[in-house]
Amino acid sequence: MTQAGVYGQRLGQGFHLKQAPVLIARSLRSAELAVTEVRHDDPAPNLSGSLPANDAYLVSLKLRDYPDCECWERGRCVAKADVRAGATYLYDLKRDPRYVIDKPFHSLFFYLPRSALDDIARQPGAPRIRELSYEPGDGHDDGVIRHIGASLLEGLRRPDETNPLFVDHMMLALTAHVAQTYGGLRPAAEANRGGLAPWQVKRACDRLDSDLAGKVALQQIAAELGLSVSHFSRAFRISTGLPPHQWLLRRRVHAAQQLMAVRELPLSEIAISAGFANQSHFTRVFSSIVGVSPGAWRRDAQGGGPLA
CATH class of the missing domain: 1.10.10 (Arc Repressor Mutant, subunit A)
Structure with a gap:
């Protein structure tokens, strides 16, 4: 029977949270991958709740310092250390990871089932990844995970504007990176x-x-x-x-340019027709790719300028 993933509200309950924003990727046949934001600026002192036993790992990017973090596994304290913002920590859900909550916290948790790691290893024909290498309470200075985390944090802020292809791409990249960096997987030939x-x-x-x-x-x-x-x-x-999600963004921009060049449609309608979530989303993406706002581009195009 398939295990329910430990992410979103299921993960948030362990931190005594009412809300836990989540993005889910379904790019692998074997399992869902997910990233969850957990944050509390004024928690009641307590031990975090037990998370459901799961043949999976949580990879956590800390977004806030957390001094004197007391880490527990299998019902006992296994480490006490200062957690620094920007550090990455690994947790094995088979070991019942918990920690003492006694100060404000803010983290991202990436849910990586073992079946997903096996899929990543199987594709280049590599041996199965048995365990990820980590010590409880030891943080890692991992620039790749910081970069992916920063990108997905923006997606968590604007879920309606987040392209599923982008989430799939970033979570797949993270899974491959974790498999290579902490699981010993060699890159594809x-x-x-x-x-x-x-x-x-x-x-x-x-x-x-x-x-x-x-x-x-x-x-x-x-x-x-x-x-x-x-x-x-x-x-x-x-x-x-380009990766697929970036290629698609440029196709959306091109479709919008065609609509703006031949019709007097409101920008809000053009945004939806071209696949954007709303006009604000359209304006941000268009401006970042083309270098000017949609309105400015349309004025130039109507004056005889070429399509970008």
Whole structure:
């Protein structure tokens, strides 16, 4: 029977939280991956609750200093150390990880089932990852996880604007990084690092183009091409120069430019038609890619400027 994942409100309950924002990735056949934000600025002193036993790990990026953190596993204190903002910690959910909550805290928790790690290892034909290497209470200075965490934190702030392809891509990258850095997985062989065949590029781009809202899953596109998700994502980037979610954002911008050039539609309608969550989302993405706001671009285009 499939285990329920320890993320979102299920994880938040262990920290005595009423809300725990979560983003979920379904890019692997074996399991869901997720990132949950846990934060409390004025907690009541207590021991965190036991989390459901699970054949999975939590990888935590700390966003706030937490001095004298008392860590527990299997019902006893195993470490006491100062936690620094920006550090990464690992927890094995089979060991009943808990800690004393007696001061404000703020962290991201990435839920990584062992089956997901096995999938990552299976794709390059590597041996199964038996355990991740860590010591309770020991933090890691991990720049990759800090970067991924900062990107996903923005997504947690604006879930309605967050592209599922982006969440899939970032969580897949994090899982591969954890497997290599803490599980001893070797990177895929050079022979597996080529791009897609021309027909695969066309089919993948057609599938992405057919749904500008980005609801199609990486797993679905990869399966149609007979590839693993990680192989497809890597090969797509080699072939197009962009990961799938970034390629799709540029297609949305192009679609919006076409609408603005030929119609006098309100920007709010153009935003929705081009696959953006709302006008604010459209303006931020368009400005970051094109360099000017949609309104300024439309005025220039109507004056005879070329499409960007």
